[in-house]
Amino acid sequence: MTDQPDLAALQRRLADFAAARKWQPFHIPKNLAVALSVEASELLEIFQWLTPEQAAAVMDDEGTAHRVRDEVADILAYLLQFCDVLGIDVLAALAAKIDRNELRFPRPDDPSE
Amino acid sequence: MTDQPDLAALQRRLADFAAARKWQPFHIPKNLAVALSVEASELLEIFQWLTPEQAAAVMDDEGTAHRVRDEVADILAYLLQFCDVLGIDVLAALAAKIDRNELRFPRPDDPSE
Amino acid sequence: MTDQPDLAALQRRLADFAAARKWQPFHIPKNLAVALSVEASELLEIFQWLTPEQAAAVMDDEGTAHRVRDEVADILAYLLQFCDVLGIDVLAALAAKIDRNELRFPRPDDPSE
């Protein structure tokens, strides 16, 4: 019924997946931080020789679009696993960061007001 | 009453934040892919000289814990903004990737069965 | 007379520098590979929001030029230290790679011949 998976459910699936395959000894914080960085570079690799215009059209080709979605998924997967093993609430961390950024970069005056 | 922000709401806050500051010309896909990779490296930098044991205890020191949460937030922020500008549903992408991984790495037999 | 330092001399200076400060326990291959990746991202960070045209003019501003040279130096430093601890001859590795690439990407016909 619920088509849209939520973040917490995906995080539990990832933890179960790793546990069933006995991957926890590898999924230590330092290794997960490395893996996250490696996956972010794999996403970036898709863009490395593209002009900004070509990069903006990257989802028009189905093969490239699949690669992009695949790398995005890998990044989120390692981010969630990293946060899981260190007990970090990633949504709360992001909400707090946006709060701080709203103070750091005040909203410009709205000229229409 | 609901304290926990959801991913879609955070994604909208990030888009509003960038729009209010007229940052959209910078937030093109290639630049966001670069920024995501740079932030993942900033998280990794915290771990670079730590032993695996020291890395596992990184949240015990409040100053370091704050840095880790801050970098995790930046990574999620750029990931959500990247997905937003390219029209990618990041939760669906991750659910699909876990489905594929369950076929690629079959669950080992449960010896208790 | 020779002002220009050579690569081998710089590699020895780096090894002496680390040894005098007892940094060898940190300078293990995995950590040096992490540090090299982190430094390459610090160089990339300078370029993240620049257009290709702004990026090409990065040496025109003395402050930015200094940052670029500083990051380039850090990358070469960690690359040389990584190769030193693993016994890799980096110049021979690059010469061999160019040889392989000349076979893999044959030189296009010269239309003037």
Next chain:
Amino acid sequence: MTDQPDLAALQRRLADFAAARKWQPFHIPKNLAVALSVEASELLEIFQWLTPEQAAAVMDDEGTAHRVRDEVADILAYLLQFCDVLGIDVLAALAAKIDRNELRFPRPDDPSE
């Protein structure tokens, strides 16, 4: 007769290689900074799930040793090409950086003196 290639000669070979294949339009500073970061991550990927001990033994297996040398060569190649297009003398940059580091991290007293 000359077994050891020098850095300047390799840098010229790389520039000729790119020119013959008309790759210069792609080899702009921003793209080369991205490529350098991507290659550093490819080296790091080899180490991501290894313990520090396994990482230290990475050259014992000929297949892995070849991969490591190959990635090291790619990193140096993009570093030299990046420096070439921006007119940076990478050896002078590193020598200057070591000079600065000797002031920033003074040599500890030698207890035998």
